[in-house]
Amino acid sequence: MKIHYKKTALALGFCGAFLTLPAVAALQSFEVENNNDIKCGYKNDNGKVVVAAKYYSCSDFSEGMARVSLMKMGMVKGYDGAEDYEDYLYMQGYINEAGKLVIPVEHQAPLFYGVIIDYRDFKEGLVAVYKNGKYGYMNKTGKMVIPYAYQTAGDFSAGRVVVSKNDKYGVIDKTGKTVVPFKFNWLDGYYEGLARYNTSMQGDDEGKIGFVDKSGNIAIPAKWDEAMEFSEGLAAVKVGGYNNGKWGVIDKTGKVVIPPKYDRAYIEPMGDSPDVDGGRYEGGKLDVYNLNTKGANAYNDGYDSITRYTLDRQGKVLSKKTYAEWSEIE
Incomplete structure (x- = not known):
């Protein structure tokens, strides 16, 4: 069984600074190269530099906030109980549309598969942040509104989000209240009111895929070896x-x-x-x-x-x- 994901804001950061398409906002990202070192910042519509080119990556604006990141060496938490190891850490923070850094660049963006940086943007006023191997959710003032408690964490949609803890997946609302019990071996985000679930852990070829509704009830029994989300x-x-x-x-x-x-x-x-x-x-x-x-x-x-x-x-x-x-x- 293979699981496939709809394209998200993941960025392949190993090949240099990540520069996205121009934002629909007063500020647009730009980059500067100096001795093969690429940095990015933000200019306004008149070309004036508002945020100096000092960041490793600069995102578009999402809900009035743009993600900026820096790269440094540090200890990476080993996956699934493995030993910690030294590698590059990708730290992210957020600026507002005036270019002010309102959330410091001190929140780690974890690295998956050795190349994929789990960059996150604000969705419905909240953003998933990562610390010591756990995810939680922060608002636009930098306040943690849902504590670091989850192994994996999606992006909010219609006031709900799929998260996992203790190797089981469920759904919480914006207060952190559980609305779908943590009973699934794998659960995808919701598309058109249905989410894919798996009878086995992600990556297990013996698992079958079905679909659940927003209450966690089985809408379509798991009998498929692969499945895309509804469209x-x-x-x-x-x-x-x-x-x-x-x-x-x-x-x-x-x-x-x-x-x-x-x-x-x-x-x-x-x-x-x-x-x-x-x-x-x-x-x-x-x-x-x-x-x-x-x-x-x-x-x-x-x-x-x-x-x-x-x-x-x-x-x-x-x-x-x-x-x-x-x-x-x-």
């Missing part, structure tokens, strides 16, 4: 293993509306990122893929080419196109 009332699901499984589509009642017959429902990026491209309906259309294996090239993961099918909501093929490599697909 436009439909979700791509898979029956079978990674190499021989097939993808189809279900509705919110769990009814199969497109039988599983496609090899892939998304494109996996290069590297260690857990994000995927595709697998979701947009404008009533979904792209799926079949691997063409006749005369398969052993140096190309066992396929000669890839055919992309664009489906409508009923599974009708609206268009198809064949590519030699995944990298050719736009």
Whole structure:
């Protein structure tokens, strides 16, 4: 069983300063390079420097706050009981739209998979912050409103957020009150009122995926080997293993509306990122893929080419196109 995540604000920070697209705000980030050392800051609409270029990364504004970070050496807490080790620490704070640093750059952004920095932005007035291996939530004044108590922590949506503690997942509200009990081995964020859950721990190939409602009740029983989140009332699901499984589509009642017959429902990026491209309906259309294996090239993961099918909501093929490599697909 593989779990895939919708793209979030995670940044690949190992390759240099992270500079996002211009913000819809009075201040925009800029960067300066000096002897291969890249720093960023903020200018106003007139080009005047308001925040000097001294940060490792500078985000866009989210709810009137922008995230800034610095990098330093320090001790990293070992994952899942492993020994602590020395490595770069990515510390983040937040400025307001006037450029004032209102939350000091002293909150660690943990590093996952060796390359992914768990940068966080404000959502619904709160931001997940990390300390000594635990997450909590802080408001825009820097006050901790939900204490450091969670192994993992999502972003708030509609006043709720998925978190985990003691290796179980549940849901809390903005006061920290539990609204869905901590009883799931894995629970994703909510999309269109439903969240994916897993019968086993994340990364366990024996687990099955289903969906729960906002009260934590089972809406669709766990019987899928992979599943994407719901989009436009439909979700791509898979029956079978990674190499021989097939993808189809279900509705919110769990009814199969497109039988599983496609090899892939998304494109996996290069590297260690857990994000995927595709697998979701947009404008009533979904792209799926079949691997063409006749005369398969052993140096190309066992396929000669890839055919992309664009489906409508009923599974009708609206268009198809064949590519030699995944990298050719736009």
